[in-house]
Amino acid sequence: MKLPLSFYEREDALAIAKDLIGKVLLTNVENELTGGIIVETEAYLGPEDRGSHAFNNKRTGRNEMMFHSGGFVYMYICYGIHDMLNIVTGKKDIPHAILIRAIEPTVGLEIIKMRRENCKQSFKLCQGPGSLAKALGLTKLHNGIDLKGNTIWIEDHGISFKDDDIIAAPRVGMNFEGEFKTVPWRFLVKNNKFVSRPNYGNIKSEVQK
C-alpha cells in the first residue's frame, strides 16, 4: 500500500531519506507499470544547505516545488540532459527534498530495458538519478505530481535492511567548499550492486542508531 502523507510531512528529512531505503517506487507512464526497490537516496535540507537548489531561500520557477509541503515530486534537468526525481518532504515553505539516486528494478523489467536500450548490464538499468528517471519514463514534465495519485507513488512492501547494512556517505557532485560538502546525507545499501558510486567521498560511516 502507498505510504501515507504523514510519512512525507515529517520535518526530519534525513530520517525520511533513510526510511525510503527499501521502499518500492512505482510509476505508471504511458500505461506501463515500472518500478523497484529504492537502494540509494540523498537529502537536501533547507536554506542553510549550500548544496541545495534552495540555498539561501533562493526561489525560482525551477525549484518552486521544493517549497511545497511533503508528498509531491520535484523534477529538474541537470547538465541539460538528465531528468532527476526528487521527493518533496516536510512543511510548506521549508525546502526539503530527497533525491532518489538508484533502485533495484523489479516491476516492468521489459519496459525498463526498452527505455534504456543502450544499457547492457542489468544492474545499471536504474543506477544513478539520470538513468533511474529514464528507466521509469520520467521527465521534468512530471514536476509537481502528487504521490497520492496513480502516476508516481511509493509503497511499503515490508522490505527492510539492517541498520548495519545502510551506509551514510557524502553527497555526490558537491563542488564547493565547507561543511555541507561532506555531510553524510547520502544513504545507500552496503554491498548492493544497484547502487551508484559506492566508494564516492572517501568518508564512510554507519548510520547513527
Place this chain on the structure above:
DNA sequence: ACAGAGATTAACT
C-alpha cells in the same frame, strides 16, 4: 545579452 557552471551519463582512449 551572453558566458559559465551544474544534485550526470555513456562512449571514448
Place this chain on the structure above:
DNA sequence: GTTAATCTCTGTA
C-alpha cells in the same frame, strides 16, 4: 581517465 552532450539559472554588463 577524459570528454562530449546541451537545458536552466546566475552573475556580469
